[in-house]
Amino acid sequence: MNLHEIKCRFEPIRQRLARLRGGHIRRRRLPSEAYLRDLMLTYQTKNLSVETAASFKARIDEFLALSDYQMEGLEDPAAQRAQTLSFRWGHDHDFGTCKVQGQLGDHHIRVVAEFIDVFGAISRSLEGLKVLDVGCWTGATSLLLCAMGAQVLAIDEVKKYVDYVSYLKNAFSIRNLEAQHRSLYDLTAAEFQDRFDLVLFAGVLYHVTDPVVALRITFNNLRDGGKCLVETTGFRRRRPVISYARRKWNWFDLSPAALSQMMADVGYTEIQVGQVTPDNRLYAVGRRATHLDMRRDGLSIRNLR
Numbered sequence: 001m002n003l004h005e006i007k008c009r010f011e012p013i014r015q016r017l018a019r020l021r022g023g024h025i026r027r028r029r030l031p032s033e034a035y036l037r038d039l040m041l042t043y044q045t046k047n048l049s050v051e052t053a054a055s056f057k058a059r060i061d062e063f064l065a066l067s068d069y070q071m072e073g074l075e076d077p078a079a080q081r082a083q084t085l086s087f088r089w090g091h092d093h094d095f096g097t098c099k100v101q102g103q104l105g106d107h108h109i110r111v112v113a114e115f116i117d118v119f120g121a122i123s124r125s126l127e128g129l130k131v132l133d134v135g136c137w138t139g140a141t142s143l144l145l146c147a148m149g150a151q152v153l154a155i156d157e158v159k160k161y162v163d164y165v166s167y168l169k170n171a172f173s174i175r176n177l178e179a180q181h182r183s184l185y186d187l188t189a190a191e192f193q194d195r196f197d198l199v200l201f202a203g204v205l206y207h208v209t210d211p212v213v214a215l216r217i218t219f220n221n222l223r224d225g226g227k228c229l230v231e232t233t234g235f236r237r238r239r240p241v242i243s244y245a246r247r248k249w250n251w252f253d254l255s256p257a258a259l260s261q262m263m264a265d266v267g268y269t270e271i272q273v274g275q276v277t278p279d280n281r282l283y284a285v286g287r288r289a290t291h292l293d294m295r296r297d298g299l300s301i302r303n304l305r
Contacts, residue, residue: 030110030113030114030116030117030118031113031117032112032113032116032117032124033109033110033113035124036109036112036113036144037106037109039144039147039148040093040094040109040140040143040144040147041094041096042143042147042172043093043095043143043147043168043172044094044095044096044097045057045095045096045097045098046096046097047172048171048172049171049172049173050170050171050173051171053096053097053098056095056097056098056171057095057097057098059167059171060095060098060100063087063160063163063164063167064086064087064089064100065087066086066087066160087160087164088103089101089102089103089138090102090103090104090108090137090138090139090140090161091103091104091105091106091107091108091137091138091140091141092105092106092140093140102138102140104203108140108141108144109144111141111200111202111203111231111283112141112144112145112148114231114274114283115229115283115285118274118283119272119274119283119285121227121229121272121285122198122227122229124148125148125149126145126148126149126150126198127148127149127150128149128151129149129150129151129197129198130150130151130153130195130196130197130198131145131150131151131152131153131196131197131198131199131200132152132153132155132187132192132195132196132198132199132200132218132221133145133152133153133154133155133200134155134184134187134199134200134201134202134204134218135155135156135157135184135201135202135203135204135207136154136155136156136161136162136165136179137156137161137203138161138164138165139154139161139164139165139168139179141200141202142154142165142177142179143168143174143177145200146174146176146177149176150176150198151176152176152177152178153178153179153180153196154177154178154179154180155179155180155181155182155183155184155186155187156179156181156182157181157182157183157184159181162179162180162181165177165179166179184204184208184214184217184218185213185214185217187217187220187221188217188220188301188304188305192220192221193220193221193305194220194221194222194223194224194291195221195222195223196221196222196223196226197222197223197225197226197227198222198226198227198228198229199218199221199222199226199227199228199229200229201215201218201228201229201230201231201232202229202230202231202232203231203232204232205230205232205252205254205259206232206233206245206250206251206252206253207249207250207251208251209251210300211252211254211262212262212265212266212299213299213300213301213304215228215230215262215263215266215268216266216267216294216304217304219266219267219268219286219288219291220291220304220305222288223288224288224289224290224291225287225288225289226287226288227285227286227287227288228263228268228285228286228287228288229283229284229285230259230263230282230283230284230285230286231281231282231283231284232253232254232259232281232282233245233250233253233254233280233281233282234253234254234255234256234259234276234280234281234282235253235254235255235276235280236255236275236276237255237256237257238255238257239255239257239258240255240257240258240260240261241254241255241257241258242254242255242258253280254282255276256273256274256275256276256282256284257273259273259282259284260273260284263284263286265294265295266294267288267291267292267294268286268287268288269286269287269288269289270285270286270287270289271284271285271286271287272284272285272286
């Protein structure tokens with residue numbers, strides 16, 4: 001039994017004990033978190049290359065004031081506007097002379113640390129690796145991956161966030177980052193096939209209407225031997241169950257067994273799926289050993305590679 005399996009076995013017991021002590025579950029710190037936080041200090045205003053600290057702060061404020069009328073989804077137009085009009089910061093970022101607080105706090109640090117310390121799927125150095133960051137939002141995880149040495153392609157279907165990540169790239173002269181305004185479903189083009197060593201698929205799977213197709217696209221984007229790092233929402237069931245959990249812009253939640261089966265069905269091997277965390281997140285790793293066909297009965301995109 002490896003370390004990951006031991007942690008997964010005892011995690012439900014830890015959660016139950018925490019609830020008995022009053023309902024508060026204290027999140028354990030992972031060994032790599034301090035290291036990753038230090039890497040993010042690369043992106044402080046003292047390291048700006050083409051901006052002053054004052055002009056950088058002014059530009060941040062401009063992004064935060066942006067409105068966007070182009071997204072759709074909720075049945076109630078007023079609720080939809082409340083969700084999508086304003087520029088929503090993804091994660092906390094300390095720029096030195098100014099700080100921003102994101103909706104997910106330091107979750108980008110946690111996600112990367114999980115894949116280093118719990119799954120052993122990546123090392124602290126990603127030097128020489130090509131990484132696809134799907135759904136980059138305001139780019140905190142993309143910047144972290146760049147600081148770890150990766151060559152990163154960051155995509156998001158919301159243009160205002162891609163514009164912001166591109167601004168950060170230029171402000172800090174990040175040569176190993178490229179940001180593109182693309183949907184995940186655009187990645188079926190030939191230029192994205194068999195290209196990446198890693199696909200970071202964090203905080204995306206519950207946003208898509210067709211999770212099987214989405215996972216297959218990530219499989220096709222990888223080179224043979226490449227890994228997909230998945231982080232999504234989940235719930236505790238032993239059986240492979242999918243919950244249609246339509247809320248805000250989310251579609252589905254998965255049980256661990258459902259995520260494991262789905263990844264296997266699209267071609268992944270050596271699949272590791274963790275226990276659902278106290279904050280209802282689910283982590284998984286799958287490896288593309290070689291490109292192979294998948295079952296196609298009922299597949300929504302018939303010509304999907």
